[in-house]
Amino acid sequence: MPRTVRIAAVQAAPHSLGDPLANFAAEVLSVVENDRAVQFIVFPELHLFGTESGAPATLSPQQRRNLLREAAVPLDGELIQQLGDIARSSGVWLLPGGICELAPNGGIFNTALVFSPTGTLIASYRKIFSPATL
Numbered sequence: 001m002p003r004t005v006r007i008a009a010v011q012a013a014p015h016s017l018g019d020p021l022a023n024f025a026a027e028v029l030s031v032v033e034n035d036r037a038v039q040f041i042v043f044p045e046l047h048l049f050g051t052e053s054g055a056p057a058t059l060s061p062q063q064r065r066n067l068l069r070e071a072a073v074p075l076d077g078e079l080i081q082q083l084g085d086i087a088r089s090s091g092v093w094l095l096p097g098g099i100c101e102l103a104p105n106g107g108i109f110n111t112a113l114v115f116s117p118t119g120t121l122i123a124s125y126r127k128i129f130s131p132a133t134l
Contacts, residue, residue: 007040014050014097017071021079024048024096025086032090039117040093046110047097072102080113080121088119098127 008031015023024047031041049071059067073079079099087094094115101111101124114123 005039006035006037007042008035008038009042010044010047012044012047014044014047016050017067019048019050021048021082021086025089028086028090028092028094032092038092040095041090042095043097045098045112046100049098049100068100069108072100072108074102074104075111075113075121075124077102083113084115084119084121086119087115087117091117093117101126 010027010031012027027043028041032038049068083094083096086096096113096115098110098112101109103109109126112123112125112127113121116122
């Protein structure tokens, strides 16, 4: 028997670097309130790590890479826990858009995450093109 999953793909501008997760939590809640049947919410790539918003219009590629490097977080850090809390409190599967992952060796990756409705990080995928190569 086929199984149906209701997915909401959100089309939205990225948050500025340093934007509090309360704003992202409000976005997720808004999707859930607008469609109580939604089970999985997907946000755009690097949705939480926008370097264009609030930055000078003349931001060079090197400046953009530096900003992303400064904002990169480990997968066992506070940001990941907070994203899990948002998924759990919303009761949905959540792909918050790729994040800038800080690897143990100091590298950064454009990493896609998936959280279960219990808030558990169940999957992460380091994409081929990292922010450092953009």
